[in-house]
Amino acid sequence: MKPTDTKNPEYFHKVVDCQYACPAHTPVPEYIRLIAAGKYTEAYMVNWESNVFPGVLGRTCDRPCEPACRRGRIEEEPVAICRLKRVAADNKDDVKAFMPAIPSQMNGKRIALIGAGPASLTVARDLAPLGYEIHLYDEHEAGGGMMRSQIPSFRLPTEVLNEEVGYILDMGIHTHFKTYVSSLNEILDKGYDAVFVGTGAPRGRNLNLPGREEVGKNVHIGIEWLASVAFEHTHKIGKKVIVLGGGNTAMDCCRTSRRLGGEQVKVVVRSPFSEMKASPWEIEDAMHEDIPILENHVPKSFVVEDGSLKGMFFEKVMAEYDDSGKRQLVPAGEPDVFIEADDVLVAIGQQNSFPWIEKETGVNFDEWGMPFVDRATHQSSNKKVFFGGDSAFGPKNVITAVAHGHQAAISIDLYCQGTALTERPAPFTNLVSKKMGIHEWSYDNDVVNDHRFIVPLAEKKAALSDRKLEVELGFDIATAVKEAHRCLNCDVQTVFEKDKCIECDACVDICPTSCITFTLNGEEEDLRSRLKAPAFNLTQDLYVSDTLPTKRVMVKDEDVCLHCGLCAERCPTSAWDMQQYLYKVTKACH
Amino acid sequence: MTYIRPKFRHPDLPKNDLGYTTKEYEGSLSTLCAGCGHDSISASIIEACFELSIPPHRIAKLSGIGCSSKTPTYFLGNSHGFNSVHGRMPSVATGANMANRELTYIGVSGDGDTASIGMGQFVHVIRRNLNMVYIVMNNGCYGLTKGQDSATADEGSKSKAGSVNPFQPIDLAGLALELGASFVAQSFSGDKQQLIPLIKAAISHQGFAFINVISPCVTFNNNPGSTKSYDYVREHIESTGKTDLVPEKTEILTSYESGTGTNVMMHDGTYIRLEKLASNRNPFDRMGAMNALQNARNRSEILTGLLFVEKETENLHQTINSSDRPLNTLMQEELCPGSSVLADINDELR
Numbered sequence: 001m002k003p004t005d006t007k008n009p010e011y012f013h014k015v016v017d018c019q020y021a022c023p024a025h026t027p028v029p030e031y032i033r034l035i036a037a038g039k040y041t042e043a044y045m046v047n048w049e050s051n052v053f054p055g056v057l058g059r060t061c062d063r064p065c066e067p068a069c070r071r072g073r074i075e076e077e078p079v080a081i082c083r084l085k086r087v088a089a090d091n092k093d094d095v096k097a098f099m100p101a102i103p104s105q106m107n108g109k110r111i112a113l114i115g116a117g118p119a120s121l122t123v124a125r126d127l128a129p130l131g132y133e134i135h136l137y138d139e140h141e142a143g144g145g146m147m148r149s150q151i152p153s154f155r156l157p158t159e160v161l162n163e164e165v166g167y168i169l170d171m172g173i174h175t176h177f178k179t180y181v182s183s184l185n186e187i188l189d190k191g192y193d194a195v196f197v198g199t200g201a202p203r204g205r206n207l208n209l210p211g212r213e214e215v216g217k218n219v220h221i222g223i224e225w226l227a228s229v230a231f232e233h234t235h236k237i238g239k240k241v242i243v244l245g246g247g248n249t250a251m252d253c254c255r256t257s258r259r260l261g262g263e264q265v266k267v268v269v270r271s272p273f274s275e276m277k278a279s280p281w282e283i284e285d286a287m288h289e290d291i292p293i294l295e296n297h298v299p300k301s302f303v304v305e306d307g308s309l310k311g312m313f314f315e316k317v318m319a320e321y322d323d324s325g326k327r328q329l330v331p332a333g334e335p336d337v338f339i340e341a342d343d344v345l346v347a348i349g350q351q352n353s354f355p356w357i358e359k360e361t362g363v364n365f366d367e368w369g370m371p372f373v374d375r376a377t378h379q380s381s382n383k384k385v386f387f388g389g390d391s392a393f394g395p396k397n398v399i400t401a402v403a404h405g406h407q408a409a410i411s412i413d414l415y416c417q418g419t420a421l422t423e424r425p426a427p428f429t430n431l432v433s434k435k436m437g438i439h440e441w442s443y444d445n446d447v448v449n450d451h452r453f454i455v456p457l458a459e460k461k462a463a464l465s466d467r468k469l470e471v472e473l474g475f476d477i478a479t480a481v482k483e484a485h486r487c488l489n490c491d492v493q494t495v496f497e498k499d500k501c502i503e504c505d506a507c508v509d510i511c512p513t514s515c516i517t518f519t520l521n522g523e524e525e526d527l528r529s530r531l532k533a534p535a536f537n538l539t540q541d542l543y544v545s546d547t548l549p550t551k552r553v554m555v556k557d558e559d560v561c562l563h564c565g566l567c568a569e570r571c572p573t574s575a576w577d578m579q580q581y582l583y584k585v586t587k588a589c590h
Numbered sequence: 591m592t593y594i595r596p597k598f599r600h601p602d603l604p605k606n607d608l609g610y611t612t613k614e615y616e617g618s619l620s621t622l623c624a625g626c627g628h629d630s631i632s633a634s635i636i637e638a639c640f641e642l643s644i645p646p647h648r649i650a651k652l653s654g655i656g657c658s659s660k661t662p663t664y665f666l667g668n669s670h671g672f673n674s675v676h677g678r679m680p681s682v683a684t685g686a687n688m689a690n691r692e693l694t695y696i697g698v699s700g701d702g703d704t705a706s707i708g709m710g711q712f713v714h715v716i717r718r719n720l721n722m723v724y725i726v727m728n729n730g731c732y733g734l735t736k737g738q739d740s741a742t743a744d745e746g747s748k749s750k751a752g753s754v755n756p757f758q759p760i761d762l763a764g765l766a767l768e769l770g771a772s773f774v775a776q777s778f779s780g781d782k783q784q785l786i787p788l789i790k791a792a793i794s795h796q797g798f799a800f801i802n803v804i805s806p807c808v809t810f811n812n813n814p815g816s817t818k819s820y821d822y823v824r825e826h827i828e829s830t831g832k833t834d835l836v837p838e839k840t841e842i843l844t845s846y847e848s849g850t851g852t853n854v855m856m857h858d859g860t861y862i863r864l865e866k867l868a869s870n871r872n873p874f875d876r877m878g879a880m881n882a883l884q885n886a887r888n889r890s891e892i893l894t895g896l897l898f899v900e901k902e903t904e905n906l907h908q909t910i911n912s913s914d915r916p917l918n919t920l921m922q923e924e925l926c927p928g929s930s931v932l933a934d935i936n937d938e939l940r
Binding site for chain 2: 073074075439446447449502503504505506508509510512513514515533534536549550560562564566569570571572573
């Protein structure tokens with residue numbers, strides 16, 4: 001193998017698995033260290049700079065960072081990254097003074113943002129401090145998009161959302177709420193320098209089964225019903241409720257139903273339980289509220305008597321898999337199942353919908369009705385129009401929308417300055433030694449043995465009687481600090497300097513997880529087979545040095561490195577050093 | 591800001607026949623200087639005992655005084671240990687071995703502990719062919735007292751302070767051969783591929799097994815001009831051939847060309863395999879080994895690998911016909927068989 005090029009900003013970035021997995025690449029270990037040090041405001045700002053909604057995400061994020069966490073590869077559970085983020089948000093001081101200043105002299109450019117969800121708000125946050133005049137359009141009476149209309153208050157209190165949306169709206173944003181944009185042409189005619197579309201995936205899929213038309217008013221589309229509850233138009237639901245679908249929206253629907261009078265609420269999914277799309281913790285929370293989840297039930301028909309809904313019939317199926325692993329649901333041969341219901345909530349997916357974008361605008365769509373959008377620049381076929389969030393590439397999540405927003409803001413800035421969109425600035429990186437002296441590092445290199453701590457919940461009876469009572473109580477500070485110490489500090493890199501190495505093997509002998517091997521070089525597959533401990537995880541790189549005097553190379557498997565610093569501690573010549581790597585995604589505004 | 595070894599280990603560490611990983615053979619974290627050769631020897635002992643699947647509680651590790659003699663704390667934390675008086679490890683090992691022949695005895699010593707204060711004990715334990723492994727961690731200096739030349743420092747070797755050693759060194763491997771040791775090897779702490787199989791072979795050998803390991807002192811004897819520095823040793827090393835220990839149940843493969851390899855059957859049914867032997871080297875020839883050692887020395891080379899092994903050897907237990915069973919398993923009736931037996935003995939003497 002060729003020697004590893006650690007000058008490539010992505011090499012060490014990839015070692016910080018949580019940060020690398022995060023669509024917005026938030027420097028996770030950095031803020032976790034700040035939380036452990038009691039610096040909540042600083043921890044909040046590290047988050048805010050990167051992901052704009054720490055309080056919201058600390059409660060509702062899809063957490064792609066947690067399955068990636070290295071801790072999950074050396075013991076059962078990863079660090080509770082998401083819930084630590086919330087600790088920073090809950091315990092911070094007033095952060096208004098740290099918000100970017102808005103210039104008194106604007107730059108003369110005007111930008112329209114359609115939809116006030118996380119993507120648009122991120123664009124606003126990045127462009128307003130640069131002097132852009134931002135116009136934000138949304139059909140609802142307040143900003144936040146799906147964070148307000150689809151995430152129930154018992155998971156995300158309105159005050160938390162208002163606070164974080166407020167930081168952005170306070171940047172002198174011109175808001176046009178309760179304004180449904182029905183024509184992109186009209187917006188373009190207003191002479192904006194650029195338009196950003198962040199309208200999400202607003203159409204919930206319907207279910208056309210026999211009886212559907214007759215029972216119109218007792219069958220609801222999940223996301224529309226959630227929005228209606230959020231905006232206080234709907235206050236109750238029948239005692240017996242069926243929720244169709246196995247995603248996070250279905251989980252929000254069933255739990256909201258329990259709070260609006262639903263006593264026998266059942267979630268019914270077509271697939272096996274193990275293949276449900278909802279996050280495991282959301283499923284757990286639903287089951288904790290006594291909501292059964294029935295698997296392998298395919299909806300067949302609505303049963304209507306005297307014009308009112310009585311229930312639904314389901315066909316029982318089994319999952320069969322062919323050689324390529326493709327799933328097929330085949331009838332189980334059992335009689336159809338009847339489930340009583342007063343109301344049915346349909347949460348079987350969301351679609352994009354752009355009835356308001358005219359053909360003449362030059363924004364072109366593919367055969368599935370999705371706009372042609374450049375993956376890197378977010379520019380559409382109309383050079384002035386940019387897309388981000390769910391409306392760009394289909395339904396994902398809040399953190400992805402934020403990441404899109406940052407990239408689109410860079411593009412819009414470059415476009416308005418007349419620079420090529422491909423000339424994107426490099427990410428900010430910094431690599432600094434943490435050595436203080438003998439046995440002294442300026443980071444906590446002690447690896448604790450604690451297992452993941454559990455977030456306390458509100459008492460069930462109280463939670464079910466109040467739609468707005470937040471269920472998760474968040475870590476108290478003492479527990480948060482303990483959980484923070486579980487972080488392995490993967491951003492403190494083991495940096496090897498070949499010219500200093502005397503090949504004494506001290507690092508090999510001390511490494512608790514047998515990561516380091518000195519051996520003759522070879523191709524990657526061959527090298528992986530010759531290491532001190534097996535290196536089966538191909539997603540993790542091998543760190544290979546240049547050839548040493550004995551013709552061998554140093555090979556380090558990054559997979560389960562604890563970043564404990566013992567290799568550097570035992571190195572007599574400081575050929576190993578522990579250096580903190582800070583990586584920040586480029587943003588239009590820092 | 592801590593210097594504690596985390597408890598986590600690689601989740602896919604290989605297991606030996608007992609179901610143990612190397613973790614069960616580790617000791618406490620070393621407090622020797624960073625980069626000390628001794629730590630590599632400790633790691634090799636751990637690996638050798640792991641690979642041989644010896645239950646850790648069936649091993650006794652013994653040492654005297656010195657940097658080398660501190661190392662038993664850093665390996666085999668689940669084994670018996672005795673940190674004895676300076677240079678007196680062989681006496682304690684002899685006593686322990688006489689009391690219980692069923693344990694594996696690993697003695698660790700240094701060049702000072704063996705070649706200076708312990709020389710008298712060293713030569714006698716060889717002479718008696720005690721069934722043990724005797725490893726000398728040889729760094730050519732007194733590291734614990736700031737690096738003075740030891741008795742194994744080569745003539746002309748320069749110390750860190752710049753003084754040149756005017757005296758002839760004691761060649762421990764040569765001495766062991768001369769005194770009739772039944773297993774003699776020499777190695778380098780920086781070459782685990784050679785050292786681990788040698789330790790395994792030494793453990794399997796049912797007599798006195800001596801390994802002299804050159805182990806650089808990074809703090810006091812790793813300077814230019816020293817003949818025991820990492821660089822010097824690497825440049826002047828010469829191997830007798832490749833040694834490997836083949837477990838009993840493994841079929842002996844004959845894929846290598848005849849004449850290039852030799853299998854040595856050990857007492858426990860395992861084999862030591864010697865491959866790529868240097869031409870005209872015979873591991874069963876004591877005279878040849880002594881010549882080869884002397885010739886290498888004349889060329890300023892360090893001859894490493896298995897120098898000599900005696901296939902059929904009689905160890906101390908066999909020589910003095912001592913108890914087959916450990917003394918702690920002998921019951922009162924056996925130890926004190928009663929007045930009739932005493933009477934019989936007395937009758938014999940009349």
